[in-house]
Amino acid sequence: xxxxxxPELHQTRASRHxxxxxxxxxxxxxxxxxxxxxxxxxxxxxxxxxYPIDPSLYTIICAVGAFVFLLGxxxxxxxxxxxxxxxxxxxxxxAFSLLLSFGVGLVGGGIQHFEQFPERSAWMTPIGLLxxxxxxxxxxxxxxxxxxxxxxxxGVVVISALAWLGMTALxxxxxxxxxxxxxxxxxxxxxxxxxxxxxxDQAPAEQxxxxxxxxxxxxxxxxxxxx
Numbered sequence: 001x002x003x004x005x006x007p008e009l010h011q012t013r014a015s016r017h018x019x020x021x022x023x024x025x026x027x028x029x030x031x032x033x034x035x036x037x038x039x040x041x042x043x044x045x046x047x048x049x050x051y052p053i054d055p056s057l058y059t060i061i062c063a064v065g066a067f068v069f070l071l072g073x074x075x076x077x078x079x080x081x082x083x084x085x086x087x088x089x090x091x092x093x094x095a096f097s098l099l100l101s102f103g104v105g106l107v108g109g110g111i112q113h114f115e116q117f118p119e120r121s122a123w124m125t126p127i128g129l130l131x132x133x134x135x136x137x138x139x140x141x142x143x144x145x146x147x148x149x150x151x152x153x154x155g156v157v158v159i160s161a162l163a164w165l166g167m168t169a170l171x172x173x174x175x176x177x178x179x180x181x182x183x184x185x186x187x188x189x190x191x192x193x194x195x196x197x198x199x200x201d202q203a204p205a206e207q208x209x210x211x212x213x214x215x216x217x218x219x220x221x222x223x224x225x226x227x
Contacts, residue, residue, distance in 0.1 A: 033080055035072075036075060037072040040071070040101055041065070041101055041108065044062055044105030045107075046065075047059070048105050049112070049124070073094060093139060096139040097135070100136055100139060106132075110124035115174065121171070122167035125167060126164040129159065
């Protein structure tokens with residue numbers, strides 16, 4: 001009886017010291033995967049909108065954002081997934097995930113920074129919306145190309161067209177108001193500053209004129225006395 005129980009005791013002790021397996025469905029794992037998605041999209045959104053300000057800097061930020069988003073794709077689609085996709089499916093998955101990240105970045109950046117870059121945001125938002133939908137259909141495991149020709153796809157196109165028309169109209173008013181305000185402030189200020197030195201230069205000239213009066217009166221007095 002005693003010898004029969006020894007193997008069971010040995011297995012029980014070994015099982016107690018075994019390392020816990022990685023839970024793919026745990027909250028920290030799912031949080032990490034989604035955080036990589038959102039951080040990558042946020043970096044791309046900021047870089048795409050602010051690119052004209054500093055092209056070299058925001059190109060680096062955009063590349064970092066794309067890398068973070070791709071890392072999130074690997075974590076969510078390969079590490080946390082129940083089944084790993086085949087090599088051909090993995091390549092298309094990574095490519096369309098990158099396209100999806102840029103689409104989300106265009107939409108998010110165009111909406112957030114519309115007031116600062118109205119004309120740029122007016123075309124970024126609808127293009128990003130169309131790009132994100134196409135990329136998601138190609139990336140999703142249940143997505144089919146027939147979803148690109150469907151009532152929902154037509155709704156996405158209509159929303160994109162309305163967004164372009166509305167944002168373009170608003171961009172025209174924002175750019176015209178901003179231009180007239182800046183133009184007025186820049187032209188009036190130097191003119192007023194130029195008048196001040198001119199008035200200062202004319203002041204000594206006017207003060208020198210009274211000095212001529214005594215000279216003329218002295219000459220008049222001398223001539224009258226000699227006369």
